[in-house]
Amino acid sequence: MSDRITLKHVAAHAGVSRATVSLVLRDSPLIAAPTKARVRQSLAAVGYLYNRGAATMRATGTQTVGLLVNQIDNPFFAELTAGVSAALDSAGYIAFLSVTEDVVERQARAILRLREHRVDGVILCPAAATTGQDMAHLAEAGMKLVQVMRFVEGSAGDYAGPQNTHGLGLLTEHLIRLGHRHFAYAGGMALHSANRERIGGVTDALRRHGLAGPHFLPVENTRLGGMQAAAQLCALPQRPTALMCGNDVTAFGAMVGLQQRGLVVGRDVAVTGVGDVPEAAACQPGLTTLAASPRRIGQEATRLLLRRIADPALPAERLALPMRLVVRGSCGSGVAQP
Amino acid sequence: MSDRITLKHVAAHAGVSRATVSLVLRDSPLIAAPTKARVRQSLAAVGYLYNRGAATMRATGTQTVGLLVNQIDNPFFAELTAGVSAALDSAGYIAFLSVTEDVVERQARAILRLREHRVDGVILCPAAATTGQDMAHLAEAGMKLVQVMRFVEGSAGDYAGPQNTHGLGLLTEHLIRLGHRHFAYAGGMALHSANRERIGGVTDALRRHGLAGPHFLPVENTRLGGMQAAAQLCALPQRPTALMCGNDVTAFGAMVGLQQRGLVVGRDVAVTGVGDVPEAAACQPGLTTLAASPRRIGQEATRLLLRRIADPALPAERLALPMRLVVRGSCGSGVAQP
DNA sequence: CTTGCCAGTTAGATCGATCTAATGTCTGAT
DNA sequence: ATCAGACATTAGATCGATCTAACTGGCAAG
Incomplete structure (x- = not known):
C-alpha cells in the first residue's frame, strides 16, 4: 500500500x-x-x-489531451494514433484515447468525459454526423481542439490532413494515362470532408479530360464495404474498368470480392486505394494507392494542438500534407483492349 | 471562456x-x-x-485506467485496443493510451505518468525486457494491473491472453497431417511469454510425432522480420517445407519475401500466422492461422481489471482463451512430393 | 545608522470537490 | 409531554498541490 x-x-x-x-x-x-x-x-x-490531480486544482493545465478517432482497427488510424502517442510522449503529455466508431453519441459522451477531466486539448477525427453547431459549442466552452483527417463544414480552428483533392487528381490522371475511360468510386457513404474532397478530386480530374464522373457505389469505407462494392460493380451492365476506393481497407475488400468473382485485379479491373498502409505493399497484387503518411499527420496534429494550448490566440492553421502516388500491380500496365 | x-x-x-x-x-x-x-x-x-480532478482529491478512484501496448500498428493490438475502449466506455471509464514500442524506458515513463495521474488500474502488454522485479515494484506500490497477451515470468496477478501452447499444437498437427516433416519457425526474437509458449507448442507437437524441433529463424515479429525470415529460409541448405510465423504480420512479410524469390506460397512452402487479423482473409493466398479474437481479449482484460479495482483482495485470475484453427490457402492441400 | 533592495524562503489562503459529524424536523411510541 | 429514531440537509474540515504576499538576513548606498 x-x-x-x-x-x-x-x-x-x-x-x-x-x-x-x-x-x-x-x-x-x-x-x-x-x-x-x-x-x-x-x-x-x-x-x-x-499528484497531478492536486496540482491541477491550482495550476493551469493537466498535461493531458484527448484523442478521439472513429476507428482504430483501420491501420491508417492506428499509425496516426502511434504518431500522436509518440509526439505527446516526448512533450511530457499523455493521451486519453476513445474510439467513437463514427457514432456521435459516443463521441459526445467521450468529449464530456474529457472535459470533466479538464484535458488541455483534443485531437478529433469527427464522427461523420458531427455538425458545425457541435463544434461551435466546443469552441464556446473554450475547448482547444485540432481536427484531423476530417474537417466539419462550418467549423473553424486548426486542422491537419492530407491533400485529398490534389492526391485523387494525381491518381485519376494516372488511370487515365493507362487508358481507362469508365470509372467507379467505392466508399464515401458517410459524407464527411475527406470523402467529399476525394470524390471531388476524381470528378474534377475526369472533367478536365472530358470524361464522365465516376459511377458512385455508395458503401462504407470498410473491408465489408469494399466487398459489397465488388458485387455492385459486377452487377453493372457496362462494367467500369477502374474501381477507385475511398481508402486502402475498402480496396482490400474490393480486391477479395473481385477475385472471388473470377476477375483478375490489375488485368480485368484496376483497383486503387488511399493511404498506403503497410498491407498495401504486402497484398497480391500490390495496391496502387496514395501515400498519406498517417504517422506524420498524427505528429503534425499534435504539434498544432500543443501550439494552440501554448497560445490560444494564434490564427488557425489548416495543414494539408501532400500525397504521393504509389504505383503497384493492382492497376496493371494498361486497360485491356476488348 | x-x-x-x-x-x-x-x-x-x-x-x-x-x-x-x-x-x-x-x-x-x-x-x-x-x-x-x-x-x-x-x-x-x-x-x-x-470537475473530476477536484473530486479525486477526497474520493477514491479517478474513473481512468491506463492501457499500455507495445505496438498499435499491428492490427491485432488495434483490435484489442478497440475492445478495451468499448468495454471501458460502457463502464464509465476512460483510458490513457501509451504505445511503448517494446522499449522498457518508454514503458516506465508511461507508468510513472499514469501513477501521477492516479489511474485506478493499468492494462499492460509488458515490453519484452520487463523483469519480474519491475512487476513486483508495481504491485508493492499498490497498482492494480492486468497483464494482457504476455505474462512476465516471476510476476503475479491477473492475465488475459490466448491459449498459445494449445493453439500452436493444433496448427502444427494440421501441418503434420498435410505431410510436412521439416519445420521452420520465424519470430520470437524477443523472448516474452507469448513467444515462448508459441514455440513450445510447436516443439511439443513435433516431439509427440517423433519429429525434430523447428529450425528457429530469430527475427522480430514484424513485417520486416517476416521478410528477413523468408531470406533466411531460402538460404538454408535443406529448405523446410513449412514456415510457421510468430504472428500474422510476420507471416505477411514472409509471404511477400517468398513470392519475391519466386516461390509459390501454399505449393512450394506452407506459411502460417497467429491471430487471424482481418488481412489474413484478404491476402493472396489466404493465410492459415489461429483465430485469437483480440477484441474479446481486450474486453476480458477490461473485465478483469474492473473486477480487481472493485475488490483488490480477489484471487488472481489467469484467463487463457481458446484459439481456433483457420485453414486457408497459404498451407496448400499437402506437401509437394519431391 | 538608516534605508532600500535583492535573493531565498515561507505561512497561509486557495482551488472544487467529498467526508464527517452534527443539525433541525417530523413521525410515532411510550 | 417526552423521547427515540429515521430522515433530510448542512457547516466546516479536508485532500495535496500552487499561488500570493510577506518575511528573513545580508549587503550596498545614502
Missing part, C-alpha cells in the same frame, strides 16, 4: 517548507542550488510521487 | 448547500426526490461541468 506521501513529508525530511519543495519540483530558479540538491535527495529518500 | 462554475454556484441557484448538490450528483438515496429534481434543474440551468 502506498502511504500517501505528500509534499509535507518531503518538506519535513529536507527541513524546508512545502512551498520550497513545490518550487524544486518545477525546477524554479528562485531556489538556490544547494537547497534544490538537498530537496531532491529527500524526494527520492521518502519515495515521493507527484 | 468557461466561467468556472462550481458546486457553490449550483447550490446558490437551487437554494441548497454544496453538500446536497454533491450528493445529487452521485444520485445518493439520502436526498429527497423533489430536492434532487430541483438541483438537477439548476445543474442544467447554470451549465455546470463536473
